[in-house]
Amino acid sequence: SSGGNVSSLIRTLATAEGRQQHKEQEEKKQPVAQPPPEQKPLRAPPCERMPDGSCRVRGVYHHQVLKAGLRLLDERWGLLGKGLGDLADGMLRSSLFRDLLSGKIRLQSVTGNDVSAAQHDIKKLTLVQLLRLRTLHLDFTPSGCGADTITGVGGTHEAFLTTLDGLLFQQLGYKAVSPGGENGQAAAARFKSTSDAHQCGREAVMFVAAADAVPSPIWWSWWLPEGVDVATDESGGAPRVQNRQRVFFNAQLFASSRKFSDGGVFEVSDFSKPDRHDPSGRLRWMDWKLHVVTEEGDLSQEPRADIVVPEATSPASPSREAAANGKNKNAVEPAAAGGNTAGLVNAETLRNLRGGLRKTGTLERLGQQ
Numbered sequence: 001s002s003g004g005n006v007s008s009l010i011r012t013l014a015t016a017e018g019r020q021q022h023k024e025q026e027e028k029k030q031p032v033a034q035p036p037p038e039q040k041p042l043r044a045p046p047c048e049r050m051p052d053g054s055c056r057v058r059g060v061y062h063h064q065v066l067k068a069g070l071r072l073l074d075e076r077w078g079l080l081g082k083g084l085g086d087l088a089d090g091m092l093r094s095s096l097f098r099d100l101l102s103g104k105i106r107l108q109s110v111t112g113n114d115v116s117a118a119q120h121d122i123k124k125l126t127l128v129q130l131l132r133l134r135t136l137h138l139d140f141t142p143s144g145c146g147a148d149t150i151t152g153v154g155g156t157h158e159a160f161l162t163t164l165d166g167l168l169f170q171q172l173g174y175k176a177v178s179p180g181g182e183n184g185q186a187a188a189a190r191f192k193s194t195s196d197a198h199q200c201g202r203e204a205v206m207f208v209a210a211a212d213a214v215p216s217p218i219w220w221s222w223w224l225p226e227g228v229d230v231a232t233d234e235s236g237g238a239p240r241v242q243n244r245q246r247v248f249f250n251a252q253l254f255a256s257s258r259k260f261s262d263g264g265v266f267e268v269s270d271f272s273k274p275d276r277h278d279p280s281g282r283l284r285w286m287d288w289k290l291h292v293v294t295e296e297g298d299l300s301q302e303p304r305a306d307i308v309v310p311e312a313t314s315p316a317s318p319s320r321e322a323a324a325n326g327k328n329k330n331a332v333e334p335a336a337a338g339g340n341t342a343g344l345v346n347a348e349t350l351r352n353l354r355g356g357l358r359k360t361g362t363l364e365r366l367g368q369q
Contacts (some may be wrong), residue, residue, distance in 0.1 A: 009158070026041065041138075042068045043287060044212035055214050058287040062272065065286050069136045069209035073114050073172075073254065074135040077128060084129050094226050095119035097125070100133060107137050112156040127175065130168040132138035137161065170194055172201030176249065177230060192227040199225055204249060206286075214290060219265040222249045222256065223303040230258060246299075264294040269304040 012018040045068065046059045083103055087094050094119050099105045107115070125133065142157035174187035174197055191197045207220050224230070224245050245258040248265055271287040293299055 043071075044068060045209055047210075047213040050093035050289075053292070056288070056289040057210050057213055057290065058271075058285065060286055061275070062206070062284045062286050065209045068212070069207075070131065070135050070138065070244055071256060072208055072212055073205070074131050074251075084132055085126060087129075088124040091121040091124055092123055097121060097129075097133075100136070101129060103136060105161065106140070107157060108142065109138055110157075115156050115160050116167055119160050119163055121169060122160070125167075127168075129170040130164065130171060134161075134164055134168050148269055166198065169205075170197045170203035172204060172254075173197035173199065174201075176200055176204035177224065177228060177247070190229040196225045196228050200228065204254065208251045208254070210288060210290075214266070217261065217264045217266060217292065218250055218252050218260040219257075219263070220249045220251060221265045221267045221299060222247050228252070230256065240278075244303075260296040260299075264292050265299075265305060267291045267293050267300060 009022075012022050031119075040058065042064050045057050045065050047055050047057050050056055054149070087097060091097065093114065096110065096114060100107060100110075122130075140157075142155075142160075142161065175195075177190055177200055179188050188194075188197070191200075203222070207222070210220065211220070224247060226243050228245065228367060229245050230245055247258055248261060249256050268292070269289040269291065271282055273286055273287065274281060275283040293302075
C-alpha cells in the first residue's frame with residue numbers, strides 16, 4: 001500500500017547508508033543525457049541544377065561561404081606540402097605564435113595583454129601562416145565593447161582578428177590576381193590601393209568555395225576592380241591597365257590568366273541580397289547563378305552583376321581600407337558580427353514580446369474622440 005511505501009522510505013532515509021542507496025537508485029532511473037550531435041563545418045555551399053542548364057549556388061550566408069573557402073585553401077595548400085615554415089626573426093611573441101599555429105593553445109585562452117603585444121607580429125607572418133592561424137579560429141567570435149561585460153578583454157582579441165583578417169585577404173588578393181600565384185612586392189604593384197587587394201582576396205575565396213560545389217569547369221570569368229593591373233600574360237604582351245579588366249580565375253591553382261580556357265568558364269550573375277530578418281543589417285544571403293560559356297565570343301562584354309562580398313561577413317572584419325592596411329580603426333562590434341545575430345528576431349520572439357504588453361485603453365479613448 002501507499003502507506004507502507006512511505007514508512008519504508010522513512011526507514012531508508014533515517015540512516016546515512018540508506019540515503020546513499022536511495023540516491024544511487026534514483027540516479028539509475030534518470031535517463032542518460034546524450035550530448036548534442038557535433039555539427040560539421042560547411043565544406044561547400046549548396047548547389048542546384050536549373051532547367052536552363054545553369055547552376056544556382058544559394059541558401060547560405062556570405063560569411064559561411066568565406067569560412068568554407070578558407071578551410072579548403074588551408075587543407076589544399078597543406079596537402080601540396082606548403083608547410084608553415086619558420087617564423088620571421090624579430091617577433092616579440094614568437095613562442096606564442098608557434099603555439100597558436102600548432103594548435104597547442106587557442107587565442108581565446110590567451111590573456112589580453114599578450115594578445116595586444118602580439119598584434120604587431122601579425123605583419124611578419126607569411127600567407128600560409130596567416131591562413132592557418134585564421135582557419136584555427138574561424139568559429140571564435142570574441143566579446144568586446146559591444147557585449148554586456150565588465151572588461152574590455154574581448155575587444156583586444158577582436159582587434160587582433162581584425163588585423164589578421166585584413167592582412168590575410170590582402171595577401172590572398174595579391175596571389176589570386178597573379179598568373180603564377182606570386183606574392184610580395186611584384187604582386188602588390190598590380191593594385192592602386194591595398195583596399196582593392198583586400199576585395200579581390202575575398203572574392204577569390206568565394207570562388208574557391210563555390211568551385212568545390214561545382215568543380216567543372218575549373219575556370220571562372222572575373223571582372224577585377226577598376227585600375228587593377230594583371231601580370232604579363234602567356235603570349236608575352238605587356239600588361240595593360242583599363243577601367244576594369246576581365247581575367248579567368250583558376251580556383252584550384254588560385255591564380256589568374258588572360259587566356260580563355262578551351263574547356264569553358266563560369267560566368268556569375270549575382271542575386272545575393274541582405275537578410276531582411278537580421279537586425280544588424282550585415283548578414284547577406286548568397287545567391288549566384290552560374291552560366292557555362294564555352295566560346296570566348298559568347299562572353300558578356302560587361303559584368304552580369306558585380307560580386308558583392310560585404311565587409312561584415314567574417315567574425316572580425318574591418319572596413320576594407322582599414323583592413324587592407326592591417327589597422328583596426330573601424331573594427332566591427334561583436335554584437336553585429338558573423339552569424340551570432342542571425343535569428344534574433346523571429347515569430348516566437350515577437351509573440352513573447354506581444355504577450356508581455358500591458359493594455360492601457362489609450363486606443364479606445366482615441367477612438368471616442
